[in-house]
Amino acid sequence: MLSTTSEQINNLNQLNEELENYFSNTIIPQIFVDAKLILRKFTPPAMKQFNLKADFIGKPLEEIKENFRFPTIIDNIKTVIATGKILEKEIQTTDMRWFQMNVLPYLIRKENITNGVIITFVDINSRIRDLNEQEKMLAEHELLLDTIAHDIKNPLLALSLSVQMMKNLPARSLE
Missing domain, CATH: 3.30.450.20 (PAS domain)
Known part of the structure; x- marks a missing residue:
């Protein structure tokens, strides 16, 4: 019986040592x-x-x-x-x-x-950093698209008004 108890204690000590080794090296x-x-x-x-x-x-x-x-x-x-x-x-x-x-x-x-x-x-610092960079790039792209849309809208509006005015002018004869 003594050898069984001693053997069990040795087994427990070995398992504990393995567990301690795992923790210290994780x-x-x-x-x-x-x-x-x-x-x-x-x-x-x-x-x-x-x-x-x-x-x-x-x-x-x-x-x-x-x-x-x-x-x-x-x-x-x-x-x-x-x-x-x-x-x-x-x-x-x-x-x-x-x-x-x-x-x-x-x-x-x-x-x-x-x-x-x-x-x-x-x-997850790198993942959070990447997400922040992607959000920043998305915001910059949205601003760029808004700027392009604004810059295109003004000349198109002027052109549209000019065409509308030309349509309203009386037709001239080529005499």
């Missing part, structure tokens, strides 16, 4: 929050991006929510925990960067319950 900001809204773990990019500290682990998210510049993050987490459905939103951080925030339920499959969430943040 390049995407990820945050793990349990069903009681306690911060359980975060990746190094999340630590850097959201100014998180190791001693935040085990604290209620309510105490550190200002690090996210997203006022409804706690409500969104509660919704995902209650519904078990994925939530995706675009958010902006305190350093004015944009992220696609994906809040995914953390499931305990054997019991079929949601025991928290995993929040992943994908950098």
Whole structure:
């Protein structure tokens, strides 16, 4: 029996080591929050991006929510925990960067319950920048088209008035 328990502990330690290795080498900001809204773990990019500290682990998210510049993050987490459905939103951080925030339920499959969430943040700054540039170009094109239409309209109006006046002149005989 002792070898089984010892073997199980070794297996758990190995799994924990693999999980720790995964977290420390993940390049995407990820945050793990349990069903009681306690911060359980975060990746190094999340630590850097959201100014998180190791001693935040085990604290209620309510105490550190200002690090996210997203006022409804706690409500969104509660919704995902209650519904078990994925939530995706675009958010902006305190350093004015944009992220696609994906809040995914953390499931305990054997019991079929949601025991928290995993929040992943994908950098979308380049996409937002591209959209802004496209909107700016569209506005410039609309202005150009308005200017061209205005510039063409005036000579056409003058020509139209001249033709109308010529139609109203009495016909001259070629004598």
